[in-house]
Amino acid sequence: xxxxxxxxxxxxxxxxxxxxxxxxxxxxxxxxxxxxxxxxxxxxxxxxxxxxxxxxxxxxxxxxxxxxxxxxxxxxxxxxxxxxxxxxxxxxxxxxxxxxxxx
Numbered sequence: 001x002x003x004x005x006x007x008x009x010x011x012x013x014x015x016x017x018x019x020x021x022x023x024x025x026x027x028x029x030x031x032x033x034x035x036x037x038x039x040x041x042x043x044x045x046x047x048x049x050x051x052x053x054x055x056x057x058x059x060x061x062x063x064x065x066x067x068x069x070x071x072x073x074x075x076x077x078x079x080x081x082x083x084x085x086x087x088x089x090x091x092x093x094x095x096x097x098x099x100x101x102x103x
Contacts (some may be wrong), residue, residue, distance in 0.1 A: 003095035004066030005059055006034075009052035009088040010059075015083030022077035032069030035059040051089050066092045 012018050029036070038057040045051060060066040069075055072090065082088060 001062050002045045002097045003059055003061065004063035004084065005037075005057060005093050005095060006066050006070065007058075007091050007093065008056045009050065010054045010056070010082070011052040012054060012086045014085040017081060021078055021081035021085055024081055025075065025103070028072060028074035028078055029058065031074050032072060033060060033065060034069060052087070063092055063094050 010018070035058065036056070037059050037097070040055065041054045043055045060069060070090075
């Protein structure tokens with residue numbers, strides 16, 4: 001089963017509000033089994049357009065685990081803080097598993 005990843009691009013309007021969100025979301029991430037792989041306030045755009053001024057990449061054991069965290073009661077308490085403090089795009093994607101070679 002492939003890993004699940006949550007990627008958020010955030011255009012922050014209220015830094016203090018995002019600090020409050022980070023504290024609340026951090027507890028839910030620990031409960032949900034998330035690993036923070038990247039947080040970057042200055043992503044290097046190579047092509048096209050990119051939303052926001054901060055990008056966050058979270059890793060979960062599976063897509064189902066990522067969705068369960070996103071829909072959890074614990075994250076549900078943190079989410080409105082982010083929504084008030086930033087305009088965000090968020091996606092869940094499945095990790096890549098190369099096809100197994102024939103035996």
